[in-house]
Each structure stands twice: as C-alpha cells, then as structure tokens.
Amino acid sequence: MHLHRPDNTRVGIEISYCICNTDGRPLLLRAIAAVGRERALLPIDSEVLVLDNGSDDGSAAAVRALGGDIELIEVAQRRSKALNDSELMERSRGRYCLLLNEDSELLPGAGAALYAALEADPGAACAVARLQRPDGLVQPSAWRFPGVGTALAQALFLHRWLVVQSTGSSVRRVDWGQSAALLVRREAAEAVGWMDGAFFVYSDEVDFQKRLADAGWHALYVPAAVAIHHEQLSTDVVPERRIVELARGRDRYMRKHGGSLAALAVRWLIAWSYAVRTIVALALRRPEWRRYRRDVTATLRPARGEGLREAAEARNTARAG
Secondary structure, three states: OEEEOOOOOOOOOOEEEEEEEOOOHHHHHHHHHHHHHHHHHOOOOEEEEEEEEOOOOOHHHHHHHHOOOEEEEEEOOOOOHHHHHHHHHHHOOOOEEEEEEOOEEEOOOHHHHHHHHHHHOOOEEEEEEEEEOOOOOEEOOEEOOOOHHHHHHHHOOOHHHHOEOOOOOOOEEEOEEOOOEEEEEHHHHHHOOOOOOOOOOOOHHHHHHHHHHHOOOEEEEEEEEEEEEOOOOOOOOOOHHHHHHHHHHHHHHHHHHOOHHHHHHHHHHHHHHHHHHHHHHHHOOOOOHHHHHHHHHHHHOOOOOOOHHHHHHHHHHHHHO
16 A cells, blocks of 8 residues: 655645545546635535545556645555545544545535534534536435335335435435435544445445434435536446445445334335336336346345455455465
8 A cells, every 4th residue: 555645734634535446547636626626615624535446547657647635545455435434534634524435526615514514513424415417407415314114115116215315405304315425424433443345336325324324423415515426337237246236235234224124124125126127117118127136036045146345356356466
C-alpha cells in the first residue's frame, strides 16, 4: 500500500470527504471537482481523502496530477468496500466523514445540508442525501431495515410504500441510508467498530447502520442535500457477479441479525417476488426475464456462483503473478 499525505495538514477539521474508487477515473474526477465546489461554499475546515481500490485505469495517477490537498491512499490488492470505507473513516481527521462513491456527484449545498442536520441532532449517527439519476429521476436512498416483514412487503409488491423511507420534503428519521452519499459521525462509527469487512459490497452499510441503531443511534434522510448518482453498473443483460454478491450480502445480513430461520424465510419471499417478475417479463417478451430468473436462483442459493469477491480475488492473483 502506498500513502500520499499532503504537507499542509490542518487542525479542527469538521468534514472529511471520503471517496472510494474502483476503475472509475472519469467519474472520480467529476466527483472530486464537485467536492471542491462544495468545500468552497462551507465556512469550515475540511479535507479530502481518496482511496483507490486497485484500479487499472490510471485513476491514482490522475488524482496525483490534480495536486492540492488531496490525501491519496492506493490499495494494490482489490478488496471489499466495507474495508475501504472503514480505512477512510479511520484515517480521517474530521468530526464527520462524508462517504462518497466515485460515481456520486454532490450538488451545491449538499454537504452543508447534511452537516446542518447532524449538528442539529446529536443522536443521529449519519445522514443520507437525496439521490437522483443524471436525467433527474429521483432514486430511493433510505429504507426500513431488512427483515421478514420487508421481504413480505416486496413479495406483495408494496415495497415502494411500506419499505422506502426517502420521501417527503423535510428531514426525517429513517432506518438506514445508502452509502453513495452518507455523512457519518466519526465518533459513532468508531464506537461500533467501523464497517464489517465480511461484507464485500452490498448490505455493508445496512449492517453498519443496524449496529449503530442497536447502540442507540439513528439515521436521517435529508432531502435538501442532493447528489447525482451516476451508478457504474454492468450493461450486461444478466450482471451475474452483481446479482450473486447482492444475494450473498442480503443473506449474510439476515443470518447475522435475524437468524437462520428468518434468513430462510426472506430467501423464499424475495425469490417469489423475482419469480413473478420473471413470468410477467416473459409474457411481455421483455429481455429482463433472464436477469429476474438469475435473481431467483441466486436468492435461493446465495453460496453458489461467482460474485464480485471472486472476480476481485482472480484479478489480485493475476496481478501478483
């Protein structure tokens, strides 16, 4: 691991902007530029940390070329997002850590709104922004904690009304928020032991915020804070590795927080919802039926198949050889 730390360190830092990047150079540079504009709007001290997760596209070199006060952490061996976000928070010096993906672009005032929400609520451990696609379509960014009840709501196709919590125009308490743009109170994160590296990606932030809630903290949804989520997703008809990793993360979370019987119930309820989608897509002759069918099999047997973890391990082995 190679660490580049700028010389002009500061004290009394309030916000640490923590960006985790994997092969997302164009979007990473866009995210950093947005952070720069946001820092200029806030009359508080802040810092920027970028962790490059073994990218092969020259991302680290591009960050170094920017100069300035960016702290760059280069990780040679590709690893879980939970471990990377944990390292960013541990290395940070701010009271708050704004976790960002490389594909998250803060809009002006987002950081200020998240900061004001946590400052106003000492019992809040984190605050999530409102996410929107590049075309302006709003994405859900906060939900109820997963469980048999939420899985049943999904099986009955009531998820949008009974589970999604990122609604309304005022700050509100929620169970958990997506880590694409999540401001975290550092002392709370440290108190619960950061994120669990056993989650490679997906459900890592859910587990993190569940442990925070169990420790007496809560989360907030802040609609005045807006970030564009460009979402670096696979363009494959069936994104095999992401489907497998998503199912694994969900099952790991349920077994950890709900037990084996609840995990089994959730498997069958979620698989049912995907089975219905498969049938409908087939009837309408839509190509999504193939993805939904794979969602069914991955949900029922999450230990099978190649996920993002295996892909990272294969990449690491090839680079080491």
